[in-house]
Amino acid sequence: MSPVPDPKRDELEDRLMDQALREVLGGETPPELSERVLAAAEKQKSVSPQRKEPVMSKSRGIRWIVGALAACLVVGVTVALLLPAGRFAREAARGPDASGYMMEPQAATVPRAAPSSEASADDESSTAALPQAEPGVGARPPAEVQPGLPHQSATEHKRVLSADLDIPFSVRPLDNEPVPIEPGSEPAISLEEAQRRQRFDDGALWGTSPSGQGPGKGGDQYDRLVENPFRLVKDHPLSTFSIDVDTASYANVRRFLLGEGRLPPPDAVRIEELVNYFKYDYAGPEDDVPFAAHIEAAACPWTEGHRLVRVGLKGKEVGNEERPESNLVFLLDVSGSMNSPDKLPLLKAGMKLLVEQMRPNDRVAIVVYASAEGLALPSTPGSEREEISAALESLRAGGSTAGGAGIELAYRVAQENFIAGGVNRVLLCTDGDFNVGTTSTGDLVRMVEQRAKQGVFLSVLGFGRGNLNDAMMENISNKGNGNYAYIDGITEAHKVLVEQMGGTLVTIAKDVKIQIEFNPARVAAYRLIGYENRILAAEDFNDDKKDAGEIGAGHTVTALYEVVPAGMEVEVPGVDPLKYQTPAAPKDDGATGGELLTLKLRYKQPEADTSRLLEFPLVDQGTRFGQASPDLQFAAAVASFGMLLRDSPHKGTATYEAVREIATASKGADASGYRAEFLQMVGRAKELAEAAGRDE
Amino acid sequence: MHSKGMTAATADRQAEMAALVRAHQAGVWRYLRFLGCDPTEADDLVQETFLAVLRKGFEVRSPAETAAYLRTVARNRLLMARRQQSNHPPVVDLEAAEAVWARVAGEDGLSDYLAALGDCLQKAVGPRARQALELQYRDRASRAEIAAELRLAVEGVKTLLRRARSALRDCVERRLGR
Incomplete structure (x- = not known):
């Protein structure tokens, strides 16, 4: 929570290092105890012959069901952008531990049981590892005898699970709420935990799921991020993903490099968020389409012979004057943990910046939550800026967080002051120390989703450092058709709340999905750079029920593909030739005009339920990298930088020096100075990498 | 059954x-x-x-x-x-x-950590610090003995070892991405 390192943790980490050194240098290695243990186990068994198989079988049965359900969930999750499980945890740095949640013996929403007595320590009837606490589990018949279940699509299946089991997405940070160790009771790992772990732990499942990739296991401070691999066009002609305008990872990486002077952990680096941090000079739409698409190909700077394809989207600009009337409810966390200079004071300053943009017909209300939620300011016209500012100024931090009731109140206020055709939005500002009080997380997510359907959207602004509940922040902002930004300083507050206020407040298109069909006559393989948690299944593209990312006014979204041209060798394991069918032969290249690919976009108008389709074919003109647009070059430099920080297997010949050269050449006017700051970060990273002896 | x-x-x-x-x-x-x-x-x-x-x-x-x-x-x-x-x-x-x-x-019960540490001992600390670590952990030398060997004050040995451990921790954590 606190930016100051925890002395106890520091001491323990030192202790661990001490132990490791005793082993590595001093030869204090663990003894081989296997035989001894197994012999004792044998003896134990003969002493207690009444240990019956059926008991075990039953609990095993339950575990198998849970395993099966969890596996289905994994598949569901990969296709369900709704739950970008891995992304959030990387956003802000967090408290000491994430694996600590593994020790949490209860589900987050299930009240903690009183410590059981020692006598129950070996009680066979207590399920060792899996939940009895979860009502849905025991009642559910085994998966294999449940008719219909195998026929459900993964997505449906996931929905069933979410509805039945009320899966919360949050993780209780260990440093906030120490988990009592209950001697005598082995941990009952709840179903949601099992599912979570399955999701995070089973990298193999992610790797083989139809949508391909996703986060790997839950690490600690950051969930492991497995980069998208190259995919063969003959096996996977379609690449589908949802747009993402979040930029939190960039702010975080910047703080590591410039603030703390150290290299960020690789998993804190999310390349698409780095690339999307920058505004690119894409032309806006001309007709009534909400955004324009720009697509360009050039040589890939880090791998000889590969091509780089850039897809750029630009949302329609909406000036402050044209912005629809806005009904905003600030939902502010004033709990004790916000009592730090990088939190509440920054939050107040940021909100004041926003209030200064308000016009007389806009409305602002303030709801706070801590030990008790309350309306700090009823909905007030934008003309009363002083009153709003005074209300902000009077806020004091204190008490613990109970966000659930606060968010309900915020929505109620937003609904009461609803402006038809306007912007109706709740802005949740927190350090992420958000627990839902009496409401379960599942209910909360459903409420946010429901309110978004009724036209009240939710944005989340993160402040300060170190919180596990970024998971939920990210999640609910996605469900609420909102965006999630991380405010690490007043400059960032200015960027998000003033410069990009339109984008932050005004959604111009929702459920924006991108699908690219590659021409096998031209492309052997491709790799989407970043967007690991935004991958969709090909069929989700046409499924209007499938939620996807929103694009705000003036937002730019950039995606890069590294493409291996046809005829070039690719080191990708393909599948064996099919036994029962012949693969479709590619269409005559002449007939498709030598196109490299076709970009398809689907989006909905903010109030619409049905999507529209746009298509843009691309012919690769063989442009050299140096001839490409400055924006492509700059984006390539940023992506390259991200790959270096991640020490990506795909970084090719990239070096920090090359990044610096490309970014300097393509910096452009850079009126805001963000690109200059990027160059500063590159320089710092280079020094740190050299000092650490890390190879480039 | x-x-x-x-x-x-x-x-x-x-x-x-x-x-x-x-x-x-x-x-x-x-x-x-x-x-x-x-x-x-x-x-x-x-x-x-x-x-x-x-x-x-x-x-x-x-x-x-x-x-x-x-x-x-x-x-x-x-x-x-x-x-x-x-x-x-x-x-x-x-x-x-x-x-x-x-x-x-x-x-993995510390295996990756130990492997990373082996590597970091070569890369993240200088020869003098490495020598001090080896004296302490391998030869079980006391601080005074290390100080004599390295011609340092005892206080200096303490600092040297503390810094070395800290550099190793950073290096290991970075390598493990933790």
Whole structure:
């Protein structure tokens, strides 16, 4: 929570290092105890012959069901952008531990049981590892005898699970709420935990799921991020993903490099968020389409012979004057943990910046939550800026967080002051120390989703450092058709709340999905750079029920593909030739005009339920990298930088020096100075990498 | 259930158990040492831990879950043992220790950490610091002996070693991405 390192943790980490050194240098290695243990186990068994198989079988049965359900969930999750499980945890740095949640013996929403007595320590009837606490589990018949279940699509299946089991997405940070160790009771790992772990732990499942990739296991401070691999066009002609305008990872990486002077952990680096941090000079739409698409190909700077394809989207600009009337409810966390200079004071300053943009017909209300939620300011016209500012100024931090009731109140206020055709939005500002009080997380997510359907959207602004509940922040902002930004300083507050206020407040298109069909006559393989948690299944593209990312006014979204041209060798394991069918032969290249690919976009108008389709074919003109647009070059430099920080297997010949050269050449006017700051970060990273002896 | 089937199931179970013990016994032992057990006590509690797991029945799941589960059992065994000898409380804060272990050591019982450390010893510390570390850990030299060997003040040795450990921690964590 606190930016100051925890002395106890520091001491323990030192202790661990001490132990490791005793082993590595001093030869204090663990003894081989296997035989001894197994012999004792044998003896134990003969002493207690009444240990019956059926008991075990039953609990095993339950575990198998849970395993099966969890596996289905994994598949569901990969296709369900709704739950970008891995992304959030990387956003802000967090408290000491994430694996600590593994020790949490209860589900987050299930009240903690009183410590059981020692006598129950070996009680066979207590399920060792899996939940009895979860009502849905025991009642559910085994998966294999449940008719219909195998026929459900993964997505449906996931929905069933979410509805039945009320899966919360949050993780209780260990440093906030120490988990009592209950001697005598082995941990009952709840179903949601099992599912979570399955999701995070089973990298193999992610790797083989139809949508391909996703986060790997839950690490600690950051969930492991497995980069998208190259995919063969003959096996996977379609690449589908949802747009993402979040930029939190960039702010975080910047703080590591410039603030703390150290290299960020690789998993804190999310390349698409780095690339999307920058505004690119894409032309806006001309007709009534909400955004324009720009697509360009050039040589890939880090791998000889590969091509780089850039897809750029630009949302329609909406000036402050044209912005629809806005009904905003600030939902502010004033709990004790916000009592730090990088939190509440920054939050107040940021909100004041926003209030200064308000016009007389806009409305602002303030709801706070801590030990008790309350309306700090009823909905007030934008003309009363002083009153709003005074209300902000009077806020004091204190008490613990109970966000659930606060968010309900915020929505109620937003609904009461609803402006038809306007912007109706709740802005949740927190350090992420958000627990839902009496409401379960599942209910909360459903409420946010429901309110978004009724036209009240939710944005989340993160402040300060170190919180596990970024998971939920990210999640609910996605469900609420909102965006999630991380405010690490007043400059960032200015960027998000003033410069990009339109984008932050005004959604111009929702459920924006991108699908690219590659021409096998031209492309052997491709790799989407970043967007690991935004991958969709090909069929989700046409499924209007499938939620996807929103694009705000003036937002730019950039995606890069590294493409291996046809005829070039690719080191990708393909599948064996099919036994029962012949693969479709590619269409005559002449007939498709030598196109490299076709970009398809689907989006909905903010109030619409049905999507529209746009298509843009691309012919690769063989442009050299140096001839490409400055924006492509700059984006390539940023992506390259991200790959270096991640020490990506795909970084090719990239070096920090090359990044610096490309970014300097393509910096452009850079009126805001963000690109200059990027160059500063590159320089710092280079020094740190050299000092650490890390190879480039 | 036919008895034949049960026998097969039992045999599978035994094999599973043996595999579990072989894969995790070293990690559990290291963990117990980290929690403040001396080597003998760690030996005994490793045995206790696996016996408890066997009594309960255990389904092998992902390595991370398995490791976390074993750690919790080990912690509970340690607490119970310490309660029996009530004059001998745990040396470290178990929750905080578990948090650090789970974060830094991970699921493989410290193996990756140790491998990274071997590498970092070559790369992250200078020759002088490495010599000091070797004197301390390999040769079990006292600070005064190290100071004499390196021609430093005792206070300087302390600082040198502390900095070296800190550099190693940074290096290992970076390598592990933790």
